[in-house]
Each structure stands twice: as structure tokens, then as C-alpha cells.
Amino acid sequence: MDRIAKQIIIALIVLALLSGVGFGIYYFSSARPTCDDGVQNGKEEGIDCGLIACGVACINILPLRVTVSKLLPAGQNDYDFVFQVNNPSPGYGTPFAEYELSLIGASGSEIDKIKGSFYILPGQTKYVALSFKMAEEISAVNVKVSSVDWQKLTLGGETQFILKRQQYRNLVNMSGATSEEDLIFEQELLSEEPISEGLDIEPSAAGAQTIYSEFDGILFNNSDFDFDRVDVAVVLFDDSDNIVGINRTTINRFLSQTDRYFRTRWPFEIDESVFRADVEATTNLFENENFIRTHGGSQEKFQKYY
Structure with a gap:
């Protein structure tokens, strides 16, 4: 074998080695799909899907x-x-x-x-x-x-929590002394419907801890289902639509077609003026234990899994 042929063979071997090293670096450094992490990565065609990467065809799931x-x-x-x-x-x-x-x-x-x-x-x-x-x-x-x-x-019925009344009060004046309730805003959102009697409404006494302000309201469970737990978030805004207050609470055993009172309190002063509030009531429809009873129909579960 002459000298030129040997040089060609050596060059091909070196090229093959360099190509292998380059592929290894790319393979191990690039994002690789796990197909169960809830995000699109590697060669996935969508979130945790793709025939090549995961062996599963993609469905129309968009990221949160x-x-x-x-x-x-x-x-x-x-x-x-x-x-x-x-x-x-x-x-x-x-x-x-x-x-x-x-x-x-x-x-x-x-x-x-x-x-x-x-x-x-x-x-x-x-x-x-x-x-x-x-x-x-x-x-x-x-x-x-x-x-x-x-x-x-697939939702098997309508879940809707209707806010019937909301009000926000300052309970402590600027000097820090307890004052008469300073009602900032109050809305009867469904004033044509009477508020149910027998609501469990606690007195406004703050006890040992100073309460600077509070938000309360009445929610109506408009669904045909009794729920073990409903989560309520209250977000306060000023007149420029900036968030100035955050709170949350839980309503336990929220029965179908009933009203429930809720209240959240702030043990510190909210610096900005409160203009409006977002009240959001949600419940976890994925937990079968959350469904206490169904009314007005034969369906045993609110949700259906596929």
C-alpha cells in the first residue's frame, strides 16, 4: 500500500472518530424527551407526544x-x-x-x-x-x-358558583384604633333573590388579633352536586386595576342549590385604596371523593375519564 493510500485511510479514520465524538456531544447535551414531564422537549411534536419521540400521536393540548x-x-x-x-x-x-x-x-x-x-x-x-x-x-x-x-x-353537568353579595370594609382607622366599620364597597349582585335564612355568619369581632380589613360575600351553588370542598380566592384591585390585596379561604360541604357565607381578613394595613375585587370559587372535579351527592339526575359521577 503506497503512502497516499495510507494517508487517506488515516484521514477517514480520524474523520469517523471526530464525527462520533460530535454526535455524542450533541446527543447527550440536547434536550431529550421524557414523555411524562408535561412539557414539550427533545423531538416531541407536542407536550409528551409524537410518534418518533414517544410512540404516541399528538392531540391538541396547549401549554398552561x-x-x-x-x-x-x-x-x-x-x-x-x-x-x-x-x-x-x-x-x-x-x-x-x-x-x-x-x-x-x-x-x-x-x-x-x-x-x-x-x-x-x-x-x-x-x-x-x-x-x-x-x-x-x-x-x-x-x-x-x-x-x-x-x-x-368531559364535564357531565354544569358547575357554577354564583356570587350573590360582596362587601369590603376597613375595620381600623389610620391611627391604628378600632373604628366603626368603614364600608368601602358593597354589591347585591342578585338582589332580586332573597338571601337564604340560617346562614352561618360569624360576628365581626376580631378577638386578640387586630384585623385591619375584611371581605365577605355569599356564594350560591347552582349545580346539581354537593361538593366536599370549594376553594375561594379573593383578589383586591385599586382604581388603576393593580392588585393590592390577596386572600383565600375554603368552603366545606357546599350543598347543591344553597347559599354559603364566606369571609377573608387582613391582619395588616392595605396601603392602597381598594376599588373592586375578583372572587373566584373553584372545585376539583378530578377527585371523586369531592362529590358528596348528585341531585336531579341519574349520573353518578360529574366527570368522565377517557
């Missing part, structure tokens, strides 16, 4: 979108945080979407992470509200939805 977020101080070392998430997929929701909050300190660097989860129904937009305590000052919070357990959900 965080549309609004707000961090508010809630006293010394305490913070309230809310974000609004939209599910644009009409036929799919999730009983478990995991989120991760990156807490940014005054220096601009991340100082901690908080993980949690929420449920969301097909086509729903909802608030996720939480409170936390930190030893350091927090200047911002970044939100990321890290994984989603998608499930097809």
Missing part, C-alpha cells in the same frame, strides 16, 4: 400560561403572592400541575425556591394564591410550571 403574578408584603417577613394561570385546552385539564417559585432577594439573586401544585379544569383561568415567610427581603418572584399531569375531562 401564567398571565399575571403579584408579590405583596403582608407584615414583617411575611409575603402574599398570587399568579393567574390559563389553560387554553378545551378538552384537557389536570388534577396536578407542579409549579416552582424562584424567590429573588434585594441583591437581584435567587435566595430560595418554593414548590407547590394546583388543579385546573379544561379552558379554565384561575388564581393560585399562597403566603410565605422569609428571613430576607424578597424583591420579586419568578413562576414556572414545571410538570403537568394532563387528563381528558
